[in-house]
Amino acid sequence: MSTPKNNSKDSTVSPAVIVVDGRESTYDVTLTVNGVHRTARVPARRTLSDFLRHDLRLTGTHVGCEHGVCGVCTVLLDGAPVRSCLTFAVSVDGHSVTTIEGMAGDPHDADGNAPALSAVQQAFRECHALQCGFCTPGFITTITAGLAQRPDPTRAEAVEMIAGNLCRCTGYQNIVDAVLRAAELTRERGES
């Protein structure tokens, strides 16, 4: 793992200054986001959620509470769901992040058309598992990782899978249906 470089001269030892020339210290943070190397220079306190949204302009990941309860900001860090609002970008320098923008399998289908939908995305559409859409990216990333771990959940296991994400619009019933439908679609598509 590389140490994020900061803009002071001495980059071999992690620097300890808050302010250099009246400005907060910043670090070059590099992440592989949805398969692409992305770098931005940010202060240490920049959350991963803000890094994605504002520094990389990937606004699909949303921010709901900034204290880790709602799950709206959930992204995949090295494949596992984490709260991006409870992670500093600088702490995960060098790691790989998958966001909602990276959920669809191929960027375009064979005819160069608009992105194909992943099984989870397709299931959300079929089951009317979203209304305002604000919580949706957090659910989709969580469920995508959850099904990779447990491809054939029972209804109770599907509820457990989404138990850490809040939705204020749907009452969850359709989201649970979508988990089960996504599992079904994945089997149909022969994806593993």
Add this chain to the structure above:
Amino acid sequence: MVTRYVGQPIRRTEDLRLITGAGRYTDDIGGGDHALEAAFVRSPHAHARILDIDVTDALDVDGIVAIYTYEDLVGPAAQPLPVLIPHPALHAARTAYPLANGVVHHVGEPIAMVIAENRYLAEDAVERIRVEYEILAPVVGINVARAARYAVHDDVPDNIAAHLVQEVGSVGPAMAAAPHVLDFDLTIERSCSMPLEGRGVHARWDGDDQSLRVYSSTQAATSVRAAIAAKLGLSLTKVEVIAPDVGGGFGVKIMHPWPEEIVVPMAAIRLGRPVKWTEDRREHFISAAHERGQQHHVTVGFDDTGKVLALDVTFWHDNGAYTPYGIICPIVTSTQLLGPYKPGAYRVEFYSVYTTTVIVTPYRGAGRPQGVFAMERTMDRIADTLGMDRAQVRAVNMIQPDEFPFDQGMIFQDGRPLIYDSGNYPAQLEMIKDMIGWEGFEALRAEAAGQGRLLGIGIGCYVEGTGPGPYEGAHVQVMTDGRVEVAIGLTSQGQGHQTVFAQIVADELGVPFESVRVTTGDTRRFGYAVGTFASRAAVMSGSAVALAARAVRAKALRVASDALECAADDLELIDGVVSVKGNPTASIPLGQVAVLSNPLRYAFDEAAQAATQFARPADPNLPPVAEDDEPGLEGRDYYSPPRSTFASGMHAAIVEIDPDTSEISIEKYCVVHDCGTLINPMIVRGQVHGGVAQGIGGALYETLVYDENGQLLNASFMDFLMPYATEMPDRFEIGHQETPSPLNPLGIKGAGEAGVIPVSAVIASAVEDAVGFRIDAMPISPSILFGLRTEFAAGRVEPTEVGRARSSQTDHAARKEMA
């Protein structure tokens, strides 16, 4: 009209962008415009005089651009925010200033605005601003407000903002003559909408054009526009407001203008740079809006059949520190308390009182849940006193199907008579009883009791006035490529408006659903609107788009009949093609009709060539555009109802109480509801699911707790408990009934609030049934229930009559066993 789409569970147009992360919510707007960001100094005290504001240390923070206080506001912006809905009974309305002017009246009230390069720096600066306060007495809770030892506003010494009495019939004599009279108190605690996306404003001033564009996460774009224009001294024509994708509203975003909606655009104008504000979760808790908190005193007189002869309700409504939204919520409580019933005489009196807490404005249900709670608990009490079945008591009091339209004799929240247009309550009652298994429940309860388990069943009924006016409008335009652009003035927060209104237009006009695009909440596209609230969008905008689409269809046939040289009556319009009935070869695609509707001098594309002056031989003696006509294939119409339409429903639940832990679990939850014609049944079901979830949250988990100093103790998601999927019953079942409204073209009634309205009443009814003593305050938690059960076991709480009978049966059975 061919009905191909209306009534079908058409998949939503909105979904594709929302499931791929391509939604555009207010904080997503303006990537690349390097907007400055705002943060606010907010009062840490519930009631205080501001003695000094020292910004010296804040100016040192790198990246600070400007700091504003009240002194920086000019003209109308320096005046108090408006009272949106004045009412003669609101005799002591008070509103806040956009930035505090000398005195603050609740924790969270904005005092100063910091503008910086980003939110992190803005918050750093906020921390460094030193405000000196003289602490004044807090007033928290209805009892403290009523006692009026201290005043929230100096010039309102009794803390009463409004007082309203409405009476239908003569309650005094009717009560005196009633064979039975009951008298009791009820409480509902404060709660709130809490959408997952908070409020946000993004303002951009165009110096070249001298115009302002504001994105706001609002339910009322047109009204925000009017307020901003008024407060910042701009012409309406120089202000545009757009509600982009909005992450939920549930009522809280109908309140406007927020202070931030005024001062953030003000900063954008003064600084000549885009300025944005995205509230964080704590800000939302302490500076948006709450609702629900009321205390009721009910006196009811009834006869031996359970018929209500006289109902006298007095209640106190906690309206928080200010009254910018007027008294809509308590008025809704007063009028909707009646539900599906027709009491002999009814008197309702309310006091709306000030407290040093966050303002109170509508939250899904908007006062209805409290009214329903009062009425439904009354019905249960009557049943208990008489030893009657609780459903039977309700049946005895119901308005019958042949009594519509039914005039309740009151004025509703839209200022119009409370006249129920249609409904069939007895049929709903049969349906809900059947779904929940009402008749067979005693056997279920006894079986469970044998296993040491505590079950209870509850029921709750409501009527909901939806679709209040004054109007909504729609614009439908067929483009030359055949696509149909629709614009409506009201806004969307997840209800699928882009889908359902396209369904209506597709059917009314006769075009494929996929060719219709709907824009909502954008004053650039539609300038006259009211807003999204009171379950009115489908009724109001649905009717307006239907009318506008019909106008377009009529014009299309007229223009086509001219081109095809036949009568308009001989034509049909199906799938976007106009053709002669029985002769499909004589046809024109609708896009071409649009071209023909606009006679041109210049052809800018191939399609336009057909409309130019030499391409079509026109009658040289007639003007190309007739006197009563306009170019283009578009229609604009408005729907303005004579009064609201009345949806209705009933819920029932079976709960189980853990005898050791007092945990309350919902074993079964059923809903029957009538929202008239369904445009998209899938979307309606989704609305009901979501409403029930909020209702369950409000019954068992959610409450806002203020301490006596006016500090909100649970201003975070850790302590304000919204339910996760695990807190929902496994399944809730929904039954539909459709009694179309005679008041609008499609027979629609609203569905947005149906799920939430009676839930607290139902859960209270079921828990009371399980434990055998009164549940008069909601929400209830295991801890609260444990406390009540402990008191009950110690004999300090009276049982209900049913509870008394059941426990003596148990004693009797136990004694028999021992004998």
Add this chain to the structure above:
Amino acid sequence: MKPAPFAWHGPDSVAEAVAVLAEYGPDAKVLAGGQSLIPLLAMRIAAPDHLVDINRIAALDAVTVTAAGVTVGALARHTRVERDGAANAVQPLLTQALRLVAHPTIRNRGTTVGSLAHADPAGELTAVMALTGGTVTAASVRGERVIGAADFFRGPLESALAPDELAVRAFFPRMTAGGGTSFVEIARRHGDYALCGVGAIAELNDAGGLRALRCGYLSVSETPLVLDLTDAWTAGEQQAAELARAAVDPVTDIHASADYRRQLAAVLTIRAVRQAISAARRERLPREHSQEQL
């Protein structure tokens, strides 16, 4: 809700980390999982001048299982420990408790040692550490020292770690042979902090009777409470429950009254112990079976 600025340190080794702590200790906080710390920073309840981010110290990411018990490195995420089959065979309380910590997404980032260092009396791991009598090893420029569970939890959110110390590993002793464990809790919502939680370790004697019974409690005292209920349970379930009810010292807050928490302590004691004894009996079956075969 953005944190106040801090000087960020990203040491690559424990030596580097403790060197930074030696210099800035009182004004520094250690960042591992951050699931407890970052909300405090976001709300500006905590605003340390220095943050020592140990997320790049790979050596701390280890879970070691021996005959003595399970050693968990400071950077081992909850999920990792929860899923470690070998660790949970040796000390089943780990998975039983970890399953109840918040939600899986939080557990993917939060660390077990970090939880302990946070010393929250409402934390499941705090109760497990106290109940099993484990240890926390603290490193500083002065070297390492091992702190026993009884000494580690000083008060609510206050551990025995000095400002210049870094908790580098925690040790959970193995469950005794023939013993059984369980962990139960009741929360307002799934994944919330428990209103009350009880962990139980039951040891049976050769005759299948109760030899030893200890219960650890969370959310009902300022520091983790451990009760020896051997005699009480032998006298009867209710006796043990009432002993627990009397021993706990809960507070009333907006979620639950103190009396309710006492009720839960009593009820959950019975549930936890019954489950632990069942688990112990299941543990014994193969051996009894093989004894019969002899």
